Each structure stands twice: as structure tokens, then as C-alpha cells.
Amino acid sequence: MKTIIIGGSATGMGVAAKLNRLDKNSEIIVIQDKEYVSLGACGIPYYVGDNFQNPEVLIARTVEEFQKTGVQVINNTKVEKVDFDKKAVYFKNKELKYDNLVIAVGAKPIIPSIKNIDATNIFTVNSKEDAIVIKKAINNNSKVLVIGSGLIGLEMVENIKHSSRAEITIIEKADRVLKNLLDQEFTKLVEEKIKEQNIKLIKEDEIVEFVKDKDNKVCGARTLSGNVIDCDVVILSIGVLPNTELFKETIIDLETNGAIKVNEYCETNVENVYAGGDCCSSLSYLYKNRRTFYLATVANKQAKVIANNISKAKSNKFAGALGTTIIRFFDLELARSGENRMFIESNNLKTKEILIKDKDHTNYVSDQEELWLKIIVDENTNQIINVQMLGKNKAVLRIYGLVSLIWARVNVDEALEQIDLPYSPPFSRTTDIIHIALSKLI
Structure with missing residues (x-):
């Protein structure tokens, strides 16, 4: 055969x-x-970031x-x-x-139809060759424009910031970053982190033309709103x-x-x-x-x-996927799983949801940090259809347990409120954020 x-x-x-x-x-x-x-x-962003x-x-x-x-x-x-x-x-x-x-x-990678996109130093993030040329192109004096603020775009931003003192600008066509993945309460915190890192974020605008010099090298980008962004390196990360x-x-x-x-x-x-x-x-x-x-x-x-x-070893079916995703952005860690807001709204699903802001572990252990959790439940089935988390210290790895609840199609009820989660002061509180969220959904 x-x-x-x-x-x-x-x-x-x-x-x-x-x-x-x-x-x-x-x-x-x-x-x-x-x-x-x-x-x-x-791993491409992490090679660029000198990991x-x-x-x-x-x-x-x-x-x-x-x-x-x-x-x-x-x-x-x-x-x-x-x-x-x-x-x-x-x-x-x-x-x-x-x-x-x-x-x-x-x-x-999606290559948009933008005037002068054939200029040099405009890169996609897709191959080993891309990784090598991007890393060579960026130095401490670079002015980097990242087009798109999805997972790859933000990972590139973080790693460029780690490996150089380059000036970085992000431009995003939507009204917020990571819009297809996370709700506004979470993306707002990501945008605050972008500002904290002295990275410029331009939203609800797009590039309509690249400006290039006599050597065919990009030296600027003109936006739909009429502004010109100085740049000598462009990263295209608008999707695939x-x-x-x-x-x-x-x-x-x-x-x-x-x-x-x-x-x-x-x-x-x-x-x-x-x-x-x-x-x-x-x-x-x-x-x-x-x-x-x-x-x-x-x-x-x-x-x-x-x-x-x-x-023919066995007849095997693909059960489906939840789109479970996790990302680190500087010291922020974000995770999500399940149907996104766009799907929920376009299909007119009747849902109930809870957003909890708590702490990741006890206050008598150092490095206690804020931990955010949102759970969305389909009211027709009383089952969890979306979870989102934001925190630090790898606290968002709790997502693994929540994914299991989604996968098992468990009903949100009093028994689930008492799910037997582990406790130890460096890792959690006696009543975990998951317990709190589930109790408020019942």
C-alpha cells in the first residue's frame, strides 16, 4: 500500500x-x-526574541x-x-x-493588497527563513511596525521588545486586540500592558500604502486615516x-x-x-x-x-475542537476555550455568564497576583461553552480543568460547585476562583 x-x-x-x-x-x-x-x-517569535x-x-x-x-x-x-x-x-x-x-x-499568511508591499523588510511569520531574516533585520535602532494584534502579532511584539530596544508600533483594524479570542474585560488589560511597555497601539485603522526609498526598502506606512507611521521593518500578522x-x-x-x-x-x-x-x-x-x-x-x-x-488499525473519528488557546504577553498569561463571542451572538444563544476577579493564592505566600475568570453557560443545556482566564505565575493553567468540564458536557449544578480541587498556599486559596464562579452561576 x-x-x-x-x-x-x-x-x-x-x-x-x-x-x-x-x-x-x-x-x-x-x-x-x-x-x-x-x-x-x-517557536519563530521565540527565536527572534533570543530564547x-x-x-x-x-x-x-x-x-x-x-x-x-x-x-x-x-x-x-x-x-x-x-x-x-x-x-x-x-x-x-x-x-x-x-x-x-x-x-x-x-x-x-494573508498578504494584503497594499501599494508597495513588494518593498524589502516586509515580513511574514511562517517559515524558518522568515525567522532568520526577521532576526537579522531588527536592531536597537529599528522602527518596527506590526500589522495585526492576534496571537502571533503579540508574541512577535513581546519577543522583539525582549531582544532589542527597537521602537514598536502595532496597528489593528478592529476596535481592540485579540478580539476573536477574548472579551473586552480581558483585552483591555492587554492593551494597558502594551501602553505600560511603551509600545504604540493604533486601533480602528489600517495601512493603505507603504512608503519606500530608492533602494526599495520600506521607510514608512500610510494609514487609511491619513497618518504616516515611520518604520523600517514591517511584520505582517493579520492571519492565515x-x-x-x-x-x-x-x-x-x-x-x-x-x-x-x-x-x-x-x-x-x-x-x-x-x-x-x-x-x-x-x-x-x-x-x-x-x-x-x-x-x-x-x-x-x-x-x-x-x-x-x-x-485500518481502528476506525478513528475526530471528536472536534474547542479552540483552546494560551498565550504569554510579558508577565500576563491568558487562556481561553470554547465558542467565542462572535459565534454566541450570531447564533442568538441564550447564555448566562460570570466574571470573577480574585487572587491566585493565599496572601501569606509571596507573589500573590490578581486572577480573572469568566465562564459562559448555555442556558438551554446548562453547560459551560466558554471560559477565559487572565493572570500571572502560571495560574491560568487552571484552564486544563475547565476544558475537561466543557469536554465532558457537565451540567452546572450544586455538585459541580463542590468539585474537589487541590489546595496549598503557594498555589491557590481554600475556596478557589473556580468554586466562586460556579457558585454564582447556580
């Missing part, structure tokens, strides 16, 4: 590794458009390591065509037949889209955003063709609405599902 995998990141190499373990007689071929595979792209010096640390496993296990990797190669009737892929005037095909092409151009004129079913439609087995509408990770739409765990999550955790789980189903 021959399995061809298009794409060598989390999903693709996850399928290759798992399938190779399940069936040593399976022929596995990965076709990857870059020299390397298994890039830990989430480590060797960019090769971003590579979880090398091509050579995979090939030693029997997985064939054809790198530096872009698939040009797939013929689903012939069950063949084409590249560099070659044809390869397959029994099973896995599409794991990931996502690509499924990297599915190759399949737009094929029989593969796509969502309106280009994501490949898959069922709970990660199967496409074409027999023996699977897809997973950032290039496909997945089911939300709670309401079974289709979303593209763009999360490594989802990609890794879907890789296992695909490998199990190809090998």
Missing part, C-alpha cells in the same frame, strides 16, 4: 510517523516544497531522521497537479501513483488562509475560505483522499459547526486519526 502525503509540517509528518509505526510494510512518501520538514513554526540562537532548533525532526525509519521524503519539490481519477500526483515531469493520498498543505490553491479547480469540496471539507474521519469527498490540519475545516466540539482552527494541537490529533483510518 502506497500513501503519498503532500506537505511536511505537523499533520503531514504526524501521519507519516504514526502510519510507519502501525504498518512497517506501508510505502510512505512525503512531498514537501521546502528543504526541511517538521517546522515548529510556533535560543540556532534556528535549527525549530526543526523537530530532520528529513534524514525520517528517511532512516523508512519514510521517503521528496523535499524542495512542489506538487503541480493531482489527478484523482488516475490516483496520481505530478511534479517535475514525474508521475507518482498512490493508494491513499493525504493533503496536509497547511496555511499561508488554507494553502489550497492547487485544489480550487478540482473535484475536492472546499469551504468559502478555501478550506478542504472533511468528515469526522478526516476523509474528503474523494475516496481514499484525506486532509487534516490548517488546510481543512473541522467540526467544533460543542455545536458541530464547521471551523478552521489553525492550531498545532488540532493538526496533531487529526494526523493520528488519518493514520489510524488508512492503516
Whole structure:
């Protein structure tokens, strides 16, 4: 049995590794458009921030390591065509037949149609090459413009601030940062932290033109409101889209955003063709609405599902995802899980919610800090559908327990109010913030 995998990141190499373990007689071929595979792209901001010096640390496993296990990797190669009737892929005037095909092409950064975006020193945050050139471009005298204030944008801001004395400006089209992830009570605290760090934040505005010098290097950015921002380095972090151009004129079913439609087995509408990770739409765990999550955790789980189903080791379903996310921004730590405010409002869900501000542990242990928790409950089911936390000292790791409550679809009742949580003075208070929130929701 021959399995061809298009794409060598989390999903693709996850399928290759798992399938190779399940069936040593399976022929596995990965076709990857870059020299390397298994890039830990989430580490790019931390390389820029001098958390480590060797960019090769971003590579979880090398091509050579995979090939030693029997997985064939054809790198530096872009698939040009797939013929689903012939069950063949084409590249560099070659044809390869397959029994099973896995599409794991990931996502690509959104490149907006802005005048002079071809100027040098305008970067995306997507590849090992991006990491290297961004780090080289920034010094203590740099004026860095970060476009977008989502997870990647804020992680880049924090790490640039850590590794240099560069002047940093953030511009955000929305009326607040992290709008798709967190409610206003939390994003307000993030914005206060941005101000505290002497970082300029421009909201409800956007770039319409880059100004470049005679050497084609960016030296400014003109906004819709008419202002010009001085900058010599630009980081584009306005989001990503499924990297599915190759399949737009094929029989593969796509969502309106280009994501490949898959069922709970990660199967496409074409027999023996699977897809997973950032290039496909997945089911939300709670309401079974289709979303593209763009999360490594989802990609890794879907890789296992695909490998199990190809090998017939077991029939494996992808249960869905909650979009659970965690981020550190300077000394702030934020975590969230479940459906966001946009989904709740657009679907007219009747909810009740509670916002609690408390302390993370007892006052007779040093470093006590504020801890914020919001819980949102669907009144029709009496089940938790969203949790958000903000704190310090890794206190937001409580999110793990709250995610379990969401996943188990536990009803919010008097028994849950008495959930047996651990207590020790350095970690919590006798009545934890979770107890307080649940008691007020009953």
C-alpha cells in the first residue's frame, strides 16, 4: 500500500510517523516544497526574541531522521497537479501513483493588497527563513511596525521588545486586540500592558500604502486615516488562509475560505483522499459547526486519526475542537476555550455568564497576583461553552480543568460547585476562583 502525503509540517509528518509505526510494510512518501520538514513554526517569535540562537532548533525532526525509519521524503519539490481519477500526483515531469493520498498543505499568511508591499523588510511569520531574516533585520535602532494584534502579532511584539530596544508600533483594524479570542474585560488589560511597555497601539485603522526609498526598502506606512507611521521593518500578522490553491479547480469540496471539507474521519469527498490540519475545516466540539482552527494541537490529533483510518488499525473519528488557546504577553498569561463571542451572538444563544476577579493564592505566600475568570453557560443545556482566564505565575493553567468540564458536557449544578480541587498556599486559596464562579452561576 502506497500513501503519498503532500506537505511536511505537523499533520503531514504526524501521519507519516504514526502510519510507519502501525504498518512497517506501508510505502510512505512525503512531498514537501521546502528543504526541511517538521517546522515548529510556533517557536519563530521565540527565536527572534533570543530564547535560543540556532534556528535549527525549530526543526523537530530532520528529513534524514525520517528517511532512516523508512519514510521517503521528496523535499524542495512542489506538487503541480493531482489527478484523482488516475490516483496520481505530478511534479517535475514525474508521475507518482498512490493508494491513499493525504493533503496536509497547511496555511499561508494573508498578504494584503497594499501599494508597495513588494518593498524589502516586509515580513511574514511562517517559515524558518522568515525567522532568520526577521532576526537579522531588527536592531536597537529599528522602527518596527506590526500589522495585526492576534496571537502571533503579540508574541512577535513581546519577543522583539525582549531582544532589542527597537521602537514598536502595532496597528489593528478592529476596535481592540485579540478580539476573536477574548472579551473586552480581558483585552483591555492587554492593551494597558502594551501602553505600560511603551509600545504604540493604533486601533480602528489600517495601512493603505507603504512608503519606500530608492533602494526599495520600506521607510514608512500610510494609514487609511491619513497618518504616516515611520518604520523600517514591517511584520505582517493579520492571519492565515488554507494553502489550497492547487485544489480550487478540482473535484475536492472546499469551504468559502478555501478550506478542504472533511468528515469526522478526516476523509474528503474523494475516496481514499484525506486532509487534516490548517488546510481543512473541522467540526467544533460543542455545536458541530464547521471551523478552521489553525492550531498545532488540532493538526496533531487529526494526523493520528488519518493514520489510524488508512492503516485500518481502528476506525478513528475526530471528536472536534474547542479552540483552546494560551498565550504569554510579558508577565500576563491568558487562556481561553470554547465558542467565542462572535459565534454566541450570531447564533442568538441564550447564555448566562460570570466574571470573577480574585487572587491566585493565599496572601501569606509571596507573589500573590490578581486572577480573572469568566465562564459562559448555555442556558438551554446548562453547560459551560466558554471560559477565559487572565493572570500571572502560571495560574491560568487552571484552564486544563475547565476544558475537561466543557469536554465532558457537565451540567452546572450544586455538585459541580463542590468539585474537589487541590489546595496549598503557594498555589491557590481554600475556596478557589473556580468554586466562586460556579457558585454564582447556580
